[in-house]
Amino acid sequence: MADTTRSLYDTVADTYACVLPDLRAEAASDLELIYRFGRMVPAGESPVLDAGCGTGRVLPYLASLGLAPLAGIDLSPAMVAHARRHAPDARIAVAPLTALPFPDAGVRGILCWYAIIHSTHAEVAVIAEEAARVLVQGAPLLLAFQAGTGDHFVPRAYGHDVSLHAVLHEPDDIAAALTSAGFQIVATDRRDPLSVEKHGQGFVLAVRAKATEA
Numbered sequence: 001m002a003d004t005t006r007s008l009y010d011t012v013a014d015t016y017a018c019v020l021p022d023l024r025a026e027a028a029s030d031l032e033l034i035y036r037f038g039r040m041v042p043a044g045e046s047p048v049l050d051a052g053c054g055t056g057r058v059l060p061y062l063a064s065l066g067l068a069p070l071a072g073i074d075l076s077p078a079m080v081a082h083a084r085r086h087a088p089d090a091r092i093a094v095a096p097l098t099a100l101p102f103p104d105a106g107v108r109g110i111l112c113w114y115a116i117i118h119s120t121h122a123e124v125a126v127i128a129e130e131a132a133r134v135l136v137q138g139a140p141l142l143l144a145f146q147a148g149t150g151d152h153f154v155p156r157a158y159g160h161d162v163s164l165h166a167v168l169h170e171p172d173d174i175a176a177a178l179t180s181a182g183f184q185i186v187a188t189d190r191r192d193p194l195s196v197e198k199h200g201q202g203f204v205l206a207v208r209a210k211a212t213e214a
Protein backbone atom coordinates (compact mmCIF):
# COMPACT_ATOMS: atom_id res chain seq x y z
CA MET A 1 0.00 0.00 0.00
CA ALA A 2 2.81 2.46 0.85
CA ASP A 3 4.34 2.21 -2.64
CA THR A 4 0.96 2.82 -4.27
CA THR A 5 0.27 5.78 -1.98
CA ARG A 6 3.70 7.31 -2.63
CA SER A 7 3.29 6.92 -6.38
CA LEU A 8 -0.23 8.41 -6.28
CA TYR A 9 0.87 11.55 -4.41
CA ASP A 10 4.06 11.93 -6.43
CA THR A 11 1.83 12.04 -9.53
CA VAL A 12 -0.77 14.49 -8.21
CA ALA A 13 1.43 16.71 -5.99
CA ASP A 14 1.46 19.81 -8.21
CA THR A 15 -2.29 19.66 -8.79
CA TYR A 16 -2.98 19.01 -5.09
CA ALA A 17 -0.93 22.10 -4.21
CA CYS A 18 -3.03 24.22 -6.62
CA VAL A 19 -6.43 22.80 -5.64
CA LEU A 20 -5.78 22.87 -1.88
CA PRO A 21 -3.25 25.66 -1.30
CA ASP A 22 -4.20 26.24 2.35
CA LEU A 23 -7.01 25.57 4.83
CA ARG A 24 -9.77 27.58 3.13
CA ALA A 25 -11.59 24.34 2.19
CA GLU A 26 -11.80 23.24 5.83
CA ALA A 27 -14.94 23.80 7.90
CA ALA A 28 -14.71 26.39 10.68
CA SER A 29 -15.15 23.57 13.20
CA ASP A 30 -12.08 21.82 11.74
CA LEU A 31 -9.95 24.90 12.34
CA GLU A 32 -11.34 25.20 15.86
CA LEU A 33 -10.28 21.62 16.55
CA ILE A 34 -6.73 22.29 15.33
CA TYR A 35 -6.71 25.41 17.52
CA ARG A 36 -7.83 23.27 20.49
CA PHE A 37 -5.04 20.79 19.71
CA GLY A 38 -2.54 23.65 19.64
CA ARG A 39 -3.63 24.87 23.07
CA MET A 40 -2.88 21.41 24.48
CA VAL A 41 0.73 21.27 23.24
CA PRO A 42 3.11 21.48 26.22
CA ALA A 43 5.89 24.06 26.24
CA GLY A 44 9.29 22.82 25.16
CA GLU A 45 11.93 22.82 22.49
CA SER A 46 11.07 19.58 20.70
CA PRO A 47 9.03 19.87 17.51
CA VAL A 48 5.31 19.63 16.84
CA LEU A 49 4.89 17.14 14.00
CA ASP A 50 2.56 17.34 11.01
CA ALA A 51 2.49 13.60 10.23
CA GLY A 52 1.54 13.04 6.61
CA CYS A 53 2.04 16.74 5.96
CA GLY A 54 1.57 16.46 2.20
CA THR A 55 2.27 19.82 0.59
CA GLY A 56 2.56 21.41 4.03
CA ARG A 57 -0.61 23.48 3.72
CA VAL A 58 -1.39 23.10 7.46
CA LEU A 59 2.09 24.08 8.67
CA PRO A 60 1.59 27.88 8.36
CA TYR A 61 -1.55 27.60 10.50
CA LEU A 62 0.37 25.61 13.13
CA ALA A 63 3.08 28.28 13.04
CA SER A 64 0.43 30.99 13.51
CA LEU A 65 -0.64 29.20 16.71
CA GLY A 66 2.89 29.61 18.10
CA LEU A 67 3.77 25.92 17.81
CA ALA A 68 7.27 26.25 16.31
CA PRO A 69 9.60 24.45 16.03
CA LEU A 70 7.62 22.44 13.48
CA ALA A 71 8.40 19.23 11.68
CA GLY A 72 6.69 17.29 8.92
CA ILE A 73 6.97 13.84 7.41
CA ASP A 74 5.35 12.33 4.35
CA LEU A 75 5.76 9.26 2.16
CA SER A 76 5.83 11.25 -1.08
CA PRO A 77 9.02 13.10 -2.09
CA ALA A 78 7.01 15.32 -4.45
CA MET A 79 4.62 16.37 -1.68
CA VAL A 80 7.60 16.94 0.64
CA ALA A 81 9.22 19.23 -1.95
CA HIS A 82 6.11 21.43 -1.84
CA ALA A 83 6.07 21.32 1.96
CA ARG A 84 9.67 22.52 2.16
CA ARG A 85 8.76 25.53 0.01
CA HIS A 86 5.59 26.13 2.03
CA ALA A 87 7.28 25.98 5.41
CA PRO A 88 11.01 26.66 4.98
CA ASP A 89 11.57 26.83 8.75
CA ALA A 90 10.12 23.38 9.42
CA ARG A 91 12.20 20.20 9.45
CA ILE A 92 10.55 18.04 6.81
CA ALA A 93 11.52 14.49 5.83
CA VAL A 94 10.35 11.66 3.63
CA ALA A 95 9.25 8.96 6.07
CA PRO A 96 6.31 6.64 6.81
CA LEU A 97 3.84 7.09 9.64
CA THR A 98 4.90 3.65 10.89
CA ALA A 99 8.58 4.62 11.42
CA LEU A 100 8.80 8.24 12.50
CA PRO A 101 12.33 9.70 12.40
CA PHE A 102 12.25 10.92 16.01
CA PRO A 103 13.57 9.53 19.30
CA ASP A 104 11.29 8.25 22.05
CA ALA A 105 9.41 11.18 23.66
CA GLY A 106 10.97 13.54 21.10
CA VAL A 107 7.80 15.28 19.86
CA ARG A 108 5.44 17.71 21.67
CA GLY A 109 2.34 17.08 19.56
CA ILE A 110 1.23 15.29 16.40
CA LEU A 111 -1.34 16.51 13.90
CA CYS A 112 -2.27 13.76 11.44
CA TRP A 113 -4.64 15.49 9.02
CA TYR A 114 -6.15 13.07 6.48
CA ALA A 115 -2.97 10.98 6.36
CA ILE A 116 -4.42 7.67 7.65
CA ILE A 117 -6.97 7.58 4.83
CA HIS A 118 -4.92 5.04 2.89
CA SER A 119 -4.18 2.86 5.91
CA THR A 120 -6.11 -0.24 6.99
CA HIS A 121 -7.31 -0.54 10.55
CA ALA A 122 -4.41 -2.92 11.28
CA GLU A 123 -1.97 -0.31 9.94
CA VAL A 124 -3.62 2.40 12.05
CA ALA A 125 -2.87 0.29 15.13
CA VAL A 126 0.84 0.34 14.21
CA ILE A 127 0.69 4.08 13.48
CA ALA A 128 -0.90 4.66 16.91
CA GLU A 129 1.92 2.71 18.63
CA GLU A 130 4.53 4.73 16.76
CA ALA A 131 2.84 8.03 17.66
CA ALA A 132 2.78 6.95 21.31
CA ARG A 133 6.51 6.14 21.15
CA VAL A 134 7.59 9.57 19.91
CA LEU A 135 5.19 11.74 21.92
CA VAL A 136 6.05 13.32 25.23
CA GLN A 137 3.72 12.09 27.97
CA GLY A 138 0.65 14.33 28.14
CA ALA A 139 1.14 15.60 24.57
CA PRO A 140 -1.79 15.69 22.12
CA LEU A 141 -2.49 13.79 18.92
CA LEU A 142 -5.23 14.97 16.53
CA LEU A 143 -6.37 12.80 13.63
CA ALA A 144 -8.77 13.71 10.81
CA PHE A 145 -10.08 11.19 8.29
CA GLN A 146 -13.05 10.35 6.13
CA ALA A 147 -15.66 8.71 8.37
CA GLY A 148 -17.52 5.51 7.64
CA THR A 149 -16.94 1.88 6.78
CA GLY A 150 -15.56 0.25 3.66
CA ASP A 151 -13.48 1.76 0.89
CA HIS A 152 -13.58 4.73 -1.43
CA PHE A 153 -12.22 4.42 -4.97
CA VAL A 154 -11.54 7.29 -7.40
CA PRO A 155 -10.46 6.05 -10.84
CA ARG A 156 -8.85 9.36 -11.87
CA ALA A 157 -7.51 11.27 -8.88
CA TYR A 158 -7.17 15.05 -9.17
CA GLY A 159 -7.69 14.73 -12.95
CA HIS A 160 -4.66 12.48 -13.42
CA ASP A 161 -4.48 9.04 -14.94
CA VAL A 162 -3.96 7.46 -11.55
CA SER A 163 -6.46 5.86 -9.18
CA LEU A 164 -6.97 6.64 -5.49
CA HIS A 165 -8.03 4.04 -2.95
CA ALA A 166 -9.04 5.31 0.46
CA VAL A 167 -10.16 3.47 3.57
CA LEU A 168 -12.97 4.93 5.66
CA HIS A 169 -12.68 4.75 9.44
CA GLU A 170 -15.21 5.02 12.23
CA PRO A 171 -14.11 7.52 14.92
CA ASP A 172 -14.83 4.93 17.63
CA ASP A 173 -12.53 2.41 15.90
CA ILE A 174 -9.72 4.97 15.72
CA ALA A 175 -10.30 5.87 19.37
CA ALA A 176 -10.06 2.17 20.32
CA ALA A 177 -6.75 1.80 18.46
CA LEU A 178 -5.38 4.88 20.23
CA THR A 179 -6.54 3.66 23.63
CA SER A 180 -4.79 0.33 23.05
CA ALA A 181 -1.60 2.21 22.18
CA GLY A 182 -1.63 4.18 25.45
CA PHE A 183 -3.66 7.29 24.63
CA GLN A 184 -6.50 8.85 26.55
CA ILE A 185 -9.31 10.05 24.33
CA VAL A 186 -10.22 13.72 24.76
CA ALA A 187 -12.86 13.97 22.02
CA THR A 188 -14.25 12.09 19.05
CA ASP A 189 -16.30 13.94 16.48
CA ARG A 190 -18.03 13.35 13.19
CA ARG A 191 -19.46 16.04 10.94
CA ASP A 192 -21.61 15.96 7.82
CA PRO A 193 -19.85 16.42 4.49
CA LEU A 194 -19.45 19.92 3.08
CA SER A 195 -20.86 20.37 -0.45
CA VAL A 196 -17.50 19.45 -2.02
CA GLU A 197 -17.02 16.36 0.16
CA LYS A 198 -18.33 12.86 -0.56
CA HIS A 199 -18.19 11.55 3.00
CA GLY A 200 -18.67 12.68 6.55
CA GLN A 201 -15.47 13.56 8.33
CA GLY A 202 -14.14 11.98 11.51
CA PHE A 203 -11.85 13.43 14.14
CA VAL A 204 -10.19 12.05 17.25
CA LEU A 205 -8.26 14.17 19.74
CA ALA A 206 -6.22 12.23 22.29
CA VAL A 207 -3.31 12.68 24.66
CA ARG A 208 -0.36 10.38 25.27
CA ALA A 209 -1.15 9.03 28.70
CA LYS A 210 1.31 9.57 31.51
CA ALA A 211 2.97 6.35 32.70
CA THR A 212 0.79 6.10 35.82
CA GLU A 213 -2.36 6.62 33.73
CA ALA A 214 -1.68 4.08 30.94
Ligand SMILES: C[S@@+](CC[C@H](N)C(=O)[O-])C[C@H]1O[C@@H](n2cnc3c(N)ncnc32)[C@H](O)[C@@H]1O
Nearest residue numbers: 009052053054074075076079096097113114115
Ligand atom coordinates in the same frame (compact mmCIF):
# COMPACT_ATOMS: atom_id res chain seq x y z
C1 LIG B 1 -4.91 13.57 1.56
S1 LIG B 1 -3.21 13.95 1.74
C2 LIG B 1 -3.25 15.03 3.15
C3 LIG B 1 -2.01 15.89 3.21
C4 LIG B 1 -2.07 17.00 4.27
N1 LIG B 1 -2.11 16.46 5.62
C5 LIG B 1 -3.24 17.90 3.99
O1 LIG B 1 -4.15 17.99 4.84
O2 LIG B 1 -3.26 18.52 2.93
C6 LIG B 1 -2.56 12.46 2.43
C7 LIG B 1 -1.05 12.54 2.64
O3 LIG B 1 -0.66 11.51 3.53
C8 LIG B 1 0.51 10.90 3.05
N2 LIG B 1 0.51 9.53 3.55
C9 LIG B 1 -0.44 8.60 3.38
N3 LIG B 1 -0.09 7.45 3.99
C10 LIG B 1 1.10 7.69 4.59
C11 LIG B 1 1.98 6.90 5.37
N4 LIG B 1 1.69 5.63 5.68
N5 LIG B 1 3.13 7.46 5.81
C12 LIG B 1 3.43 8.76 5.49
N6 LIG B 1 2.64 9.55 4.75
C13 LIG B 1 1.48 9.02 4.31
C14 LIG B 1 0.40 10.98 1.54
O4 LIG B 1 1.65 10.84 0.90
C15 LIG B 1 -0.25 12.33 1.35
O5 LIG B 1 0.68 13.36 1.18
